[in-house]
Amino acid sequence: MIEIDGERLNARLDAFAAIGATASGGVNRQALTEGDRQARRLLADLAWKRGFSVFQDPIANLFIHRAGRDDSLPPVMIGSHLDSQPAGGRFDGALGTLSAFEVLESLDDAGIETERPIVVVAWTNEEGCRFAPGCMGSTAFSAGEIPVGWQEKMTTDGVSFADELKVTIKSLQTAQMLPLGFSVHAYFEVHIEQGPSLEASDIPIGVVVGIQGTRWLEVIVKGQTAHAGTTGLSFRRDPLRALAGSLSSLYETIMPADPDARFTVGRISVDPGSVNAIPDEVYCTIDMRHPNPARLDEIEQLARSSIAGEAARQGCVVAISRSFDMAPCTFAADLQQAIERAAAARGFKSTRMMSGAFHDALFVNRIAPAAMVFVPCRDGLSHNEAEHVKPEHAVAGCQVLAHATLLIATGPGRAGS
């Protein structure tokens, strides 16, 4: 049984929240900014003080290594990210990274040896705000290379990824450099749910079974603009009428019929956008998610045929393209079980759940067994300065992480394998 130090963990969350703190209590610590570097240095300093080794790789992923009895074995890796959204919260990423470091310190405090080494990781640029896409660090780690074109990416104010990366790596120059990617025995990541369901069901621990598949569509319905006053119904080719009819029917069918489905229209605009003109063209995006790829296909097909049908009924034409397609991922069953056993051992209720959002664990899962622990956040709010996690939930997540890590790291095989 390992006991983490909840007070220390919550004090650490406060200390890191001070780096890039915003007036409204949130955090602006975007990837590869000075704030991000400061947070990385603080974590590295804490690690050095405890005598852990600190490494980084060519994409500035930061690793803290606590030796195992057999240090040649692939490590159990735990962690998350330290970068934030521009108006982000204190917990998204930081909670998982600092919980992981707390596990390392607690093991050390208790003098517990593990068979395998344990590595804490802070992945680079999970949020993807300054440089898209997100999850750059874990993507490059799992691919073993930095994808072509990333170094040339620029922020909107003209700063290059390559330059920011160089400065960031240099700001931690005493950390030993590792090549990109190494064998990982198992990966755990604690994260806030970023949704409302754990809080609503009053369950402190979510055992994440996988990450939903996501597809984005860009929809253009083209009709014909005409005068709002002079154009009778039979002369109208109104693309907004077509789209409203179709969306209304999709809203009423997709999610109500399937609790695992997600259907969201986040952007809509019309051209020419004049109060007294029938629109010429309507544009919208559709974000569709489902854990089952076959159902995702069905939902996409339903959306396409509904929009095309309504458009034809209104004399309009349609162009629909996919702008993003991420297959669902399923986390390792034995790691899910380890999390469940850990929660039960510590007396926390837990529930299995899908993740609606992407995480670094999705990319690590491509090369090593991975799983995630979710904790509740207030009102489901995230990517928001008001993001909040109750201290006892932060402690619960960390305690479960510590227990599950120990289950997996103590023997040469994985729990249940």
Place this chain on the structure above:
Amino acid sequence: MIEIDGERLNARLDAFAAIGATASGGVNRQALTEGDRQARRLLADLAWKRGFSVFQDPIANLFIHRAGRDDSLPPVMIGSHLDSQPAGGRFDGALGTLSAFEVLESLDDAGIETERPIVVVAWTNEEGCRFAPGCMGSTAFSAGEIPVGWQEKMTTDGVSFADELKVTIKSLQTAQMLPLGFSVHAYFEVHIEQGPSLEASDIPIGVVVGIQGTRWLEVIVKGQTAHAGTTGLSFRRDPLRALAGSLSSLYETIMPADPDARFTVGRISVDPGSVNAIPDEVYCTIDMRHPNPARLDEIEQLARSSIAGEAARQGCVVAISRSFDMAPCTFAADLQQAIERAAAARGFKSTRMMSGAFHDALFVNRIAPAAMVFVPCRDGLSHNEAEHVKPEHAVAGCQVLAHATLLIATGPGRAGS
């Protein structure tokens, strides 16, 4: 019987279309620009050459006066406007103004005396593009004063209405100045339909019985933004779902149930407008029109209650405000009859119809009997460089105008009164 000179009329339309001509065959001759002044000077020069008197008033309405036998009688006024949309057509306004001038010349050519004087008018700023609202000239004329605040209006590039008005009036300084407003016996205006119905039914003359009432609503539906992936249905307060449901039902009920009703959503936007976020807030405009004010009330009530109902169903709140409210107008019955008689006398089919758009005649109708003649335009297109009127339809409209004007101007009473 009076014969207008169709060739002269169509040549005049070409000559005026050359002022502010655009590369695509349209016209950019916005109110109180140099192009507008040039068109006014050309018309005034043509008038002076024929020996007509030219006047203007403090809002730069331009009047051309042909004396009657009893010049003390209130004149019959005919005309329209010379200003255009930025990417406007050759006929919107110009057709009515030049048809009116053609009537004056034809009367003169034929040596026909009328009992009453006849005045051709070119109203200032009908389109309202540089300075809103539209129909400034006819509004001020019918009110007898320039409304408070108009002189201070500015274009988006910082030019004031007062300055542009001053320069415009000065550019025609030999025209005698009249105070704002005078008694008018009757007013006729020829205009393109700006809608598709005359062309579709192959009828060259529309006898306009009135102008629909128009109301504009601004609708805000406020929900709560949340993550598209993590937020299940029961946690969603999606304002776009609410609005799409309501609009879809309004589109399917209001216009299909009532051929006189118009229902148009010309603008829609969402905040924050992120592909993977449920919108926080949706904004749209609604343009509603009907000839019957009681039905307009019902349509507004229907829209309000449908939106409020769907919003409540989605846990959203609604704010709806009226941004514009123009009561329907009914044109003078005897002037409508005069137009019908004129069309019949010249062998043109005619049909009674409402105008879906506003016109200067609506404002003149507040102080004097008014009526309008519509002619077909290709595909119902207007406010568009491709706007087109067949030469024979231009001639037909002008011929009917001449005939109706003569019916009303020859005696001291109005036809049928």
